[in-house]
Amino acid sequence: MRKKTVIVVGAGPVGTVAALAAAQAGYGVELIEAAEQVNTDPRAATFHPSTIEMIASLGIGDEFIKQGLVSRFFDYWDKPKRRLVARMDHQALAEETEFPFVVQVEQHKLANLILEKLKELPDVRVRMGVECVGLEQNASQVTATVFGKDGVSTIQGDWLIAADGGRSFIRKSLGIEFEGYTWPERFLVLTTLHDFEESYGCSFRSYFADPASWTNLFKVTGDDFKGRWRAVFPVPAAETDEEATSDESVSRRLGPLLDDHKPQVVHRNLYRVHQRVSKSWREGRVFLAGDAAHVNNPIGGLGLNCGVHDANELIRTLTSFDQGEGDDDLLDRYERRRKKLNIDFVQQQTIDNKKRLEEVDEAARQSKFDDLSEIAADPERMKAFLRRTSLLDSVKQAQEIA
């Protein structure tokens, strides 16, 4: 019997996970990536227990975990008062998951690890520096037109997964609306060699609420495995890019967290932040996954996790369909499950997370802190809270959608 082929557009973390899962499920895979190399910008680095489970199911769990930092705790701080409000302990999930922790791994390391694994598999072709520039489909196949250093050519497949990021060419070429909004402020990411665990006593993932300027701090290993911290700050719309990335901005923003230490900043990055969900996630034989289907603010570290969950659900759906376990409605279930879960959990939770950090009303701020402290002091409430923040609940609920 002819082996079916999945074309995956985009070798970011979602595209590579989808490609490996498809190859392991017995598909031929054509993975194309416009860039010559995987993007190494500092972006997602938090992998929640539900996502680690899926990565482990691909047989790369140990290697993946070794690339990062195992982070059992995460903190909420009252930044102006320098007060620890709550320390959440993933160990509360020990009976729920084999991985009661998050792993902090830069997303490009996952993509590169998978690209190495794909080299060992038959019927997998990975082409870097090749861009998808056109798309056609009929009832039985999909054809991608691609452009690379050898010029224009076409690739035929049974299915196409658009994992081509938030500006998805494929979503746009299908005329699918990206519903939602863009926040007026941008987010500034400063990567520093300063060790906040030692100087501040905070966990590897810490959220600092402040009506004037909230901060997220999280530690990653860095490519040299010596460790570094990323600090994320909001930048008001009125501030120019030059001002936001200037030395003055670094001192003003990082200074209050550093006491008398030097900033030691090694990377500065400014991002636009959106809350958007694609109106439709499927068009015939083409499926959107990851940022191509949804984007959200990074507070809580959920966007990429949800993208990996999309890839996992999608390959299982295609496999079931190709094994004759359902009709077209089975293919539509992918959108029914993933879109609903993204809106109910990821969009909602990240918007709430942002509001919690920037709350200006003193009574509301205090009430949010009290709530977090009470959750941290009550094992059952903490477990329920962590089941939600780590997307374990969302995975379970998705399976219940027919």
Ligand SMILES: Cc1cc2nc3c(=O)[nH]c(=O)nc-3n(C[C@H](O)[C@H](O)[C@H](O)COP(=O)(O)OP(=O)(O)OC[C@H]3O[C@@H](n4cnc5c(N)ncnc54)[C@H](O)[C@@H]3O)c2cc1C
């Ligand atoms: C500052 C910041 C911090 C973040 N932190 C977190 C976090 O802690 N946790 C979390 O879960 N999420 C986080 N996110 C979100 C996360 O980075 C994204 O969700 C993630 O990158 C999505 O992966 P993806 O594979 O869908 O898309 P991308 O990583 O954008 O990959 C898309 C790939 O497709 C390629 N491509 C595009 N067009 C074409 C084409 N036409 N042909 C071929 N290739 C193409 C691109 O070159 C790119 O390599 C963060 C985002 C930002 C901006």
